[in-house]
Amino acid sequence: MQLILSPPPDQASAQERLRVALQDGIPLSPRPYLTLAQQCGLSEQEVIEVLQTWEQSHLTRRFGVVINHHKIGYTSNAMVVWEVADSEVNRLGAAISRTGLVSLCYQRKPDGPDWPYNLYCMLHGKSREEVLQRMDRLKAQCGLQETPCAVLFSLRQYKQCGGRYAHTKPPVSVKEVL
């Protein structure tokens, strides 16, 4: 009996070539998947099937745009970190996510007495005041008024790759990591 553990090498390399081709984004032509197919030695239908498989198996989160949120007016951005009991992380993470006030919510490993925070979220606004108002609403809606926290506004952006860097195979969109 023969066990097939991975796709045949030529198919694997075609998928790899597709990832590399997608580093520049989706081609801006009426048949973008045909354009990609020609670059990768696949058929248009094969490209569509591979992309659907990636989506179904959650290798990709979604296809779409990364917007420059500063440019459309969201100039104030704060990372908010909370110190919550381990037994409360799941409940509060879900509650924060449901408010519609944050763009991200992650549990991260705390790091010693100086950095006890384990729950992170991002708040955005068109001014600091707007971000702080959202922060107050978040606290009220989730019962976080007494929870130790820190608000870290962005001051400067020293690097922003927006998810594309040539050294990485496969390319990873990291816009969403903070």
Place this chain on the structure above:
Amino acid sequence: MTAQPINPPIMRRTPHDPSDYQLDSVDRRLINRLQTGFPICDEPYAAVASELDISEADLLKRLRHLLQTGYLTRFGPFYHAERLGGGLTLAAMQVAPEHVERVSTTINRHPEVAHNYERDHALNLWFVVATEKPEDVEAVLAAIALESGYPVHNLPKQREFYVGLHFQA
């Protein structure tokens, strides 16, 4: 690398500077629509154009223009880094104000660093490291600590509750 202020001062621009472009209502609808995903079918632009009641040619022209003028920084797939087998972490450093520029340059020299922000806290430099293999993360952080002379906090993700980077344009 020169730091870019988050709130850049208003600068004098030439009349034809593409960054002066102002979004119209169709651009806004297009940006809002594309933040929710893109069809995987033979003619995806035609499908989105028909949803927005514009022509495919108009949509492609607008999309090209929004990328050129910097309203959009990328149009493509978002991957799940960990599921692709890569390493990913958030790291932070507490750096003396007079060393922030120097240390930022050191951090940014590493191609694995995807973005790097200064934030107003004692831990003032925050950056993301993405590597092909999970075990490479530690080596990048160790190199940055050695080169900068400052310790690096590694703050890996333990659980993701929500990712919804949508902004109403």
